[in-house]
Amino acid sequence: MSDVKEVLDELRPVGETTQFIVIRLGDEQYGIDIKYIDNIVRMQHITRVPKVDDYLKGVINLRGEVIPVMSIRIKMGLEPDVETKSSRIIILKLEQQGTIGVIVDEVKEVVTLENERIEKVAYDSKDEKSNFLCGVGKSDGGLISLLDLNAVVLENV
Amino acid sequence: MDVSQYLEIFLDETNEHLQSLNTQILALEQDPENMDTINEIFRAAHSLKGMAGTMGYKRMQTLTHDMENVFSEVRNGNIKVNADMIDVLFQCLDALEEYNTTIRESSDEGTNDNSALIKRLNDIMNGGSGGGEAPAAKEAAPAAEAAKAPAETGSGFQKMKLNENQQSVLTEAIKEGKKVFGLTVKVQESCILKAARAFLVFKAVEETSEIIVSEPSSQDIEDEKFDLSFSLIIVSEAELGEVLTAARGVSEIEDVSGTVLELDDVNGKGAAEEPSLAAETASAAPAESSAPAADTHEATPPAATQPAVHNQAPAQTNSPAAKKATNKPVVNRTVRVDIEKLDTLMNLVSELIIAKNSLVSASAMSGNSSQAVNEQIEYLESVTTSLHESVMKVRMVPIESTVNKFPRMVRDLQKKLGKKMELYMSGEETELDRTVVDQIGDPLMHLLRNSADHGLESAEVRKERGKPEVGSIFLDAYQDGNNVVIEVRDDGNGIDTEAVKNKAIERGVITPEQGEAMSEKEIIGLLFNAGFSTAKVVSDVSGRGVGLDVVKSMIESLSGEVEVKSKLGEGSTWTIRLPLTLAIIQALMVEIGDEKYAIALGSIQTIEDIPPEDVKLVQAKEVIQLRDLVIPLIRLNEILDVPSKKDPEDNLVVVVVKKGDKMAGLVVDELIGQQEIVIKSLGKYISKCKIISGATVLGDGEVALILDANALI
Numbered sequence: 001m002s003d004v005k006e007v008l009d010e011l012r013p014v015g016e017t018t019q020f021i022v023i024r025l026g027d028e029q030y031g032i033d034i035k036y037i038d039n040i041v042r043m044q045h046i047t048r049v050p051k052v053d054d055y056l057k058g059v060i061n062l063r064g065e066v067i068p069v070m071s072i073r074i075k076m077g078l079e080p081d082v083e084t085k086s087s088r089i090i091i092l093k094l095e096q097q098g099t100i101g102v103i104v105d106e107v108k109e110v111v112t113l114e115n116e117r118i119e120k121v122a123y124d125s126k127d128e129k130s131n132f133l134c135g136v137g138k139s140d141g142g143l144i145s146l147l148d149l150n151a152v153v154l155e156n157v
Numbered sequence: 158m159d160v161s162q163y164l165e166i167f168l169d170e171t172n173e174h175l176q177s178l179n180t181q182i183l184a185l186e187q188d189p190e191n192m193d194t195i196n197e198i199f200r201a202a203h204s205l206k207g208m209a210g211t212m213g214y215k216r217m218q219t220l221t222h223d224m225e226n227v228f229s230e231v232r233n234g235n236i237k238v239n240a241d242m243i244d245v246l247f248q249c250l251d252a253l254e255e256y257n258t259t260i261r262e263s264s265d266e267g268t269n270d271n272s273a274l275i276k277r278l279n280d281i282m283n284g285g286s287g288g289g290e291a292p293a294a295k296e297a298a299p300a301a302e303a304a305k306a307p308a309e310t311g312s313g314f315q316k317m318k319l320n321e322n323q324q325s326v327l328t329e330a331i332k333e334g335k336k337v338f339g340l341t342v343k344v345q346e347s348c349i350l351k352a353a354r355a356f357l358v359f360k361a362v363e364e365t366s367e368i369i370v371s372e373p374s375s376q377d378i379e380d381e382k383f384d385l386s387f388s389l390i391i392v393s394e395a396e397l398g399e400v401l402t403a404a405r406g407v408s409e410i411e412d413v414s415g416t417v418l419e420l421d422d423v424n425g426k427g428a429a430e431e432p433s434l435a436a437e438t439a440s441a442a443p444a445e446s447s448a449p450a451a452d453t454h455e456a457t458p459p460a461a462t463q464p465a466v467h468n469q470a471p472a473q474t475n476s477p478a479a480k481k482a483t484n485k486p487v488v489n490r491t492v493r494v495d496i497e498k499l500d501t502l503m504n505l506v507s508e509l510i511i512a513k514n515s516l517v518s519a520s521a522m523s524g525n526s527s528q529a530v531n532e533q534i535e536y537l538e539s540v541t542t543s544l545h546e547s548v549m550k551v552r553m554v555p556i557e558s559t560v561n562k563f564p565r566m567v568r569d570l571q572k573k574l575g576k577k578m579e580l581y582m583s584g585e586e587t588e589l590d591r592t593v594v595d596q597i598g599d600p601l602m603h604l605l606r607n608s609a610d611h612g613l614e615s616a617e618v619r620k621e622r623g624k625p626e627v628g629s630i631f632l633d634a635y636q637d638g639n640n641v642v643i644e645v646r647d648d649g650n651g652i653d654t655e656a657v658k659n660k661a662i663e664r665g666v667i668t669p670e671q672g673e674a675m676s677e678k679e680i681i682g683l684l685f686n687a688g689f690s691t692a693k694v695v696s697d698v699s700g701r702g703v704g705l706d707v708v709k710s711m712i713e714s715l716s717g718e719v720e721v722k723s724k725l726g727e728g729s730t731w732t733i734r735l736p737l738t739l740a741i742i743q744a745l746m747v748e749i750g751d752e753k754y755a756i757a758l759g760s761i762q763t764i765e766d767i768p769p770e771d772v773k774l775v776q777a778k779e780v781i782q783l784r785d786l787v788i789p790l791i792r793l794n795e796i797l798d799v800p801s802k803k804d805p806e807d808n809l810v811v812v813v814v815k816k817g818d819k820m821a822g823l824v825v826d827e828l829i830g831q832q833e834i835v836i837k838s839l840g841k842y843i844s845k846c847k848i849i850s851g852a853t854v855l856g857d858g859e860v861a862l863i864l865d866a867n868a869l870i
Contacts, residue, residue: 047852065837097842100842
């Protein structure tokens with residue numbers, strides 16, 4: 001049976017694919033579209049900026065540039081970040097907001113998903129987390145929630 | 158010819174010429190007789206015409222050509238400058254500016270012929286010249302002058318006198334069938350070793366001839382005791398042409414003219430000053446010498462840096478009064494550089510300073526730094542500081558380029574508003590960072606218009622109030638420490654705070670209760686609110702409700718500030734304060750809790766050590782008293798939400814900062830020291846925090862925030 005599936009997979013015309021970096025926040029895995037990622041750096045001292053929203057953790061120095069860093073966890077209403085050895089700051093380059101760093105618990109791997117294996121998620125007003133997702137991708141390792149970065153970094157009004 | 162590569166230069170230079178024309182025509186309006194101004198205008202119009210022609214912009218060329226014609230008539234004294242003419246000229250400038258804009262956008266001059274303007278220019282020409290005869294006559298005059306000139310140049314050797322001895326030698330020679338020539342040699346103005354050149358001429362001449370006499374004497378010539386020309390009388394077996402060619406072959410010799418002397422000439426020279434001589438030379442000279450002499454005449458102008466017009470100026474300026482002369486701008490040796498290249502350079506300097514700072518802190522950290530290392534670091538420090546200063550200076554330009562257009566604008570406003578006013582400017586040479594200068598124009602223009610429209614009263618009202626009918630607007634710029642201050646001042650009505658308050662209430666900006674409680678200063682502050690205008694009639698000068706709020710935000714985006722002082726009936730003063738540089742500043746590093754902050758040194762007045770018992774409470778606010786001044790205290794740890802590390806019993810470290818007239822004492826935990834810091838933007842993502850004006854990277858790689866003392870007060 002599985003053989004048949006493999007054959008089918010191979011026969012299927014290779015569709016458009018998108019690469020994602022799989023990160024971990026708590027127990028859940030999320031995917032970030034690789035095209036937005038500028039850099040991944042180790043956790044470092046973050047200079048706090050006073051009088052800003054609590055999800056903005058402050059600024060860091062990245063090769064002479066001052067870059068704001070935010071916590072996805074706090075933005076998504078999760079528990080505050082706990083810094084561990086595997087914590088990383090992912091530097092995103094976005095069209096509108098410019099360069100922003102986001103804190104993640106762990107960077108796991110890079111996956112390539114065919115676009116047709118990405119499913120849109122229904123908007124669920126009760127589940128705050130779903131506001132920040134743009135889809136769910138199926139990979140061998142299971143399901144990956146794909147982050148809608150624009151929603152993640154969007155400023156709270 | 159492909160001229161597209163010159164387009165950028167053309168546009169830049171056209172702008173400069175237009176600006177200069179604007180300024181000069183304004184000056185001309187004040188002083189219509191000033192020949193220097195007229196010449197200046199003529200020259201600018203002429204260059205414009207030439208440039209437009211080269212670039213193939215025919216319409217622009219035609220218009221400038223006609224302008225130039227008008228000026229040439231003015232210059233010749235055929236038409237007088239009058240107000241109508243000035244108006245037309247200004248319209249011409251506007252039209253030219255339009256061409257320039259169109260060219261900038263599409264590299265094509267467009268299709269506007271401006272024929273109406275050209276017609277008016279021609280009318281001025283015809284109306285003013287009083288018939289076509291006058292110019293012709295005038296043209297004849299210079300021609301006569303020109304004719305006189307060569308006669309003079311050519312007559313150098315004819316003025317020479319011979320003693321008997323020389324006379325007899327010459328007579329002898331002529332009798333023997335040899336030829337006697339008189340030569341006048343003119344050395345180029347730029348020639349440095351005149352004596353050496355003269356020597357070479359002597360040598361060249363002596364190959365074929367014998368020099369009988371020279372004027373000045375050969376000794377004087379050797380000692381360079383001559384102006385630019387010297388004369389010789391020679392006896393030669395060769396033809397005159399050969400001798401001349403030989404002499405002209407010497408480099409840096411501008412011209413050699415010569416003529417054949419007959420027996421009569423030689424004899425004539427013996428007698429002191431025989432009138433017949435003059436007559437003779439007049440007839441003899443033109444034959445040989447007028448041609449080369451005319452060459453001389455034409456050769457001079459290109460050699461000088463200024464165009465021909467300039468050379469003739471002194472001759473035509475008849476009255477010495479007109480000579481007082483706007484100082485001729487000294488031609489600087491400059492290079493045009495793309496501002497982006499300078500930005501890159503500035504960024505690199507910033508990086509260098511950060512690197513230097515890290516080196517300093519690394520050497521301090523390692524602890525075992527040797528004397529030599531310290532010395533080198535100090536040296537590096539002084540080099541980077543001077544480097545930074547030089548780069549900053551390169552970016553500095555006088556605000557002149559921006560404020561130059563204002564006199565013209567005020568003149569136009571005067572007509573539009575029907576008020577009499579005069580703009581007085583000072584400190585145009587004050588320098589600011591290029592980016593700031595580029596952006597300060599619009600806010601200043603707004604303020605000036607504001608003063609003209611809202612500030613100044615009409616002539617009748619002014620008379621009633623016992624003020625001079627002509628209102629005055631002042632634009633003063635000066636440097637004040639690390640800031641540049643630009644003041645716009647008028648002697649008009651001042652700000653009517655009651656009217657402002659009522660308007661604000663009417664517009665719903667504030668409630669009547671709030672209005673009652675507001676101080677005068679706060680009410681004036683309302684003017685900077687968006688959508689606020691007190692002009693009763695919406696004019697196209699100002700009063701569309703956009704204005705002061707835009708002014709404020711633009712100035713703040715340049716990290717500057719704007720303040721108003723006003724006295725009802727006496728006028729108002731708008732003060733703009735801008736930082737000299739936007740990129741690198743001297744700052745005081747302080748520690749609050751575990752965090753480091755930078756405070757710009759420019760805003761700091763003093764640093765005080767205050768015992769806790771000296772802190773008093775006034776209206777439930779903490780203040781300290783310092784040399785008769787009561788200064789409110791701001792506890793930074795509270796504002797920044799950091800727990801202070803200090804014992805409340807210890808003395809307070811207070812950094813006293815100043816903003817305009819206001820002072821405040823910032824309480825910090827520790828002082829770290831003074832440091833040169835590179836300002837980095839926090840980015841718009843974290844723009845909400847008003848009290849932080851930016852960030853900087855410290856030597857150890859950490860980021861420290863820069864406190865905006867102005868926002869704290």
